[in-house]
Amino acid sequence: MxxxxxxxxxxxxxxxxxxxxxxxxxxxxxxxxxxxxxxxxxxxxxxxxxxxxxxxxxxxxxxxxxxxxxxxxxxxxxxxGLVMVHEHLYYPVGAGTYANLTESFSRLYLAGGVTSMRTGGNMNGFAELLVAKAIARGEKPGPFIDATAPYLEGPGMGFNQVVALRDTSDAKALVSYWAAQGATSFKAYMNISRDELRVAAREAHARGLKITGHLCSVTYREAADAGIDDLEHGFFAMNDFVPNKKPDICVGRGGAATASMAQLDPNSADVQALFRYLIEKKVAVTSTLTIFETFTPGRPLPAGLDVLLPQLREEYERRHAATARNTQSPYLKAFAKGMAFERAFVKAGGTLIVGTDPTGGGGLVPGFSNQRALELLVEAGFSPLEAIRIGTLNGATYLGRGALTGSLExxxxxxxxxxxxxxxxxxxxxxxxxxxxxxxxxxxxxxxxxxxxxxxxxx
Incomplete structure (x- = not known):
């Protein structure tokens, strides 16, 4: 044990x-x-x-x-040691495909100071479960891994490594299957329906496991009602205030949500009411400012690019240069607003945890990006000690491991x-x-x- x-x-x-x-x-x-x-x-x-x-x-x-x-x-x-809760052991290599990098990435996470992590969605089936067990046996270097099952996703995303749910019976069956195989967390994705999310949450909770989500078809308030434990990407994916939002329909793959957030005041009555609802339902929120920084013009190149294959590094450097030239990017406004939302949520009494999400268009290297995540929390207005707590004890407590790790005691x-x-x-x-x-x-x-x-x- x-x-x-x-x-x-x-x-x-x-x-x-x-x-x-x-x-x-x-x-x-x-x-x-x-x-x-x-x-x-x-x-x-x-x-x-x-x-x-x-x-x-x-x-x-x-x-x-x-x-x-x-x-x-x-x-x-x-x-x-850092406890990071939106990590991946895969990386984008082109054409909607993600490479399984369990060997190199597990070393890089540990080298960067990450001693515990939750994977935020799985493109590789059993790979993450098996590497977590190998690390626990001392066969490979790496952090403790809370291994998330393959995504719970409806039709429409188009990833060639994700099987779409057809209905609630699929949601129930997949949670049952992957829990039996050793998955310790679940993640709902952008085209899941409210009913599928509710059934998945119920089945996970019946096994003492948690479910998070990067949502689009389901609002934050609806997800809280369905029993979700955590919401990914801060408030960049919040679609509660998107005009004419239709139930169970994802519009704009999250872009509409980010644009909507950029127009909102985190201290407004409506937003504060949503904060209170999430807090009442004990829903945590995961900050992933690192991934949004890569979408924002004028931000520095991420650290650690030299560990990547040269062609992957060069591909990201071209993307970064193109981003820098995009004077119409919605993230010029949304990035700072996303920071303000996270700070306001914590001020209201919310639980913020943190991860990096090394996917998107690439550029985020495990370990290096986890260190950057703390720097960005400080840029958002948290003190260094607050940022360290968010990146250590808050994450451990969310994972149910606060009695074991997350603080020096x-x-x-x-x-x-x-x-x-x-x-x-x-x-x-x-x-x-x-x-x-x-x-x-x-x-x-x-x-x-x-x-x-x-x-x-x-x-």
Whole structure:
């Protein structure tokens, strides 16, 4: 059982990426950001024993056990491993096709400081379920994976790797089948009907599982009524205020929703009423500002493009240049408005979690994009400590793993990141990842990144 897990197993193919693998480890003289939003604590020691945090406190008064491997963390920050909840193990390679990149992407996620993640939809059937199990056995390096089943989608999207639902009986059957195969989350997509969503949510909840959605045919309020647990893409996909919205019909594949949001005031009575309804129904919202940044003219090139196959990198660079020339892009206004909506939702009492969605037109590289997600939350108006909490404890709590991970507390799994800087002051320091610990085992990010440099897109 995961709740009883000790130090993570390390298999032969994983060993070359491991820097620390010992029963007792003391990280001394560190700055500690615990992930709860509390102020950093200076000159602290964290003792890790058999994969869990055994003790932590001021270095001057925290005993280091006899025989422990002691590592001086002076000038460095310890923070929880990132818990990201809209991730993918596939990438667009053209013509509506997505390549299965479970090998390279799982390494990149871990190298970027992600120790837990939920995949936000599955184009590859069993691949994600199998790699999650392989990582848990120590056969591959990577984060804990909450593996989402293939999309629950109606007719109309046209992906050649998604089977369309015909009716509610299909929704019920697919949830039943994939839950039995080991899927731990579900995702509704843009052409699902209200009734199909309701049945899928009921079937998932009956098994103790959650369902999220990137919606278009169903409004946010309708989804809350149907029992959805989470809504993807912040409020960019919100179609509650799209003029003449017809029930169960997706119009404009989300473009109409984004345009509608750009015209709204997040503090207006109607929007605030929707916020309250979502909060009352305990519906979380996932921020994916990284993907919308790639649609917005004038934004910088994403980091990490050098790990991609050269032709994939070049294709995205051409797309980025074309985006920069689009002076009529709706995202020139919508991107900032989307940030304002997320900030207003949290101010109203809503639960915001965060992911990156490395799909769209490409350009988002796992790990690098997760770090960028925190920077964008700060740009949206959250403090660095708030952004870190959204990217750690909020995600773990949503996934039902808050008692295990998401914050640095005695008794929790030793899922933490060593940062050569102070992200509580400068959020960009989250890019300075020195080591990543997952369940007490410390990994070398540079080695994992180098192992896939120029190859992501192959495997």
């Amino acid at each position: 995961e709740a009883e897990a000790q130090r993570a197993p390390v298999g032969p193919s994983t060993r070359s990426f491991v820097r620390f693998d010992t029963a007792v480890l003391a990280l001394t003289n560190a700055r500690v950001i615990d992930g709860t939003g509390a102020a950093p604590r200076e000159n602290h020691t964290v003792v890790i024993r058999d994969g869990r945090i055994a003790s932590m406190g001021p270095t001057a008064s925290t005993a280091v056990p006899a025989g422990a491997l002691t590592v001086d963390m002076a000038g460095k920050t310890l923070m929880p 005695v008794g929790k799994l030793a899922d933490l990141v060593v940062i050569n800087g102070n992200p509580a002051v400068t959020i960009g320091d989250v890019r300075k990842v020195e080591w990543v610990f997952r369940q007490g085992v410390g990994y070398d990010p540079a080695a994992m990144i180098q192992s896939v440099r120029g190859k992501a897109g192959l495997w």
